Amino acid sequence: MGLLERLNDDMKQAMKNKEKEKLSVIRMLKAALQNEAIKLGKSQLSEDEELTVLSRELKQRKDSLQEFENAGRSDLVEKTKAEIQIVELYMPKQLTEEELTQIVKETIAEVGATSKADMGKVMGAIMPKVKGKADGSLVNKLVQQHLSS
Template identity: 75%
Template sequence: MTLHEQLNQDMKQAMKDKDKERLSVIRMVKSSLQNEKIKLGNKELSEDEELTILSRELKQRKDSLQEFEAAGRDDLVEKLETEINILQEYMPEQLSEEELEAIVQSTISEVDATSKKDMGKVMSAIMPKVKGKADGSQINKLVQKHLS
């Protein structure tokens, strides 16, 4: 089942269940997908492009969550946490810490990185491998740890 079909099915279920928060998040994702489709000239989105859009939406909410927590806006924090949980249901399963460590170490040896100067080279090689399966900031920390 494609992401689009899954979203349509979940949207119908959310309507039946009168789950306004889930319905809102699904509509937002569908809107983002449609906007991207229009931007690319109405061609069908690949799985990779859909994953990129989902990742972008998730990252925006995580960034907002940090801002709202810092500002003490507990009402908005709860709402965003719910949205993040719903969005994560559509993301691929996240890699474990051990799997990430292994990918980081193998990529560092692949690109012959020796110092923090090679950080960009390592990150650009790793990101396509873990797209949607790991948080970029977490990977960044691991790469820095191994290159120092």
């Protein structure tokens, strides 16, 4: 089952169960996917493109969460946390820190990186491998740790 079909099924279920928050987030995700398809001039997105859209939506919410926490807006913090949980339902299983560390070590060896100057090379090689399965800031932190040691 494709992501759009899954969203449609979940949207119907959310309507039946009168889950307003979930319904709202699903509609936002569907709109984001459809907008991306229109932007790319396609009738249907590839799995990779869908993952890019979901990752972007999740990142936006996490950034918003940080801003709301800094501003002391507890009402918006709770709402955004709930939205993040719903978006994460549609994301692939996230890699553990151990799995991510292993990928970082392998990639550093692959590209022959030796110092922090090679950071861009390493990040460029890692991100396609972990797309949607790991947070970019965590990947960045792990790469920095392994390049500085």
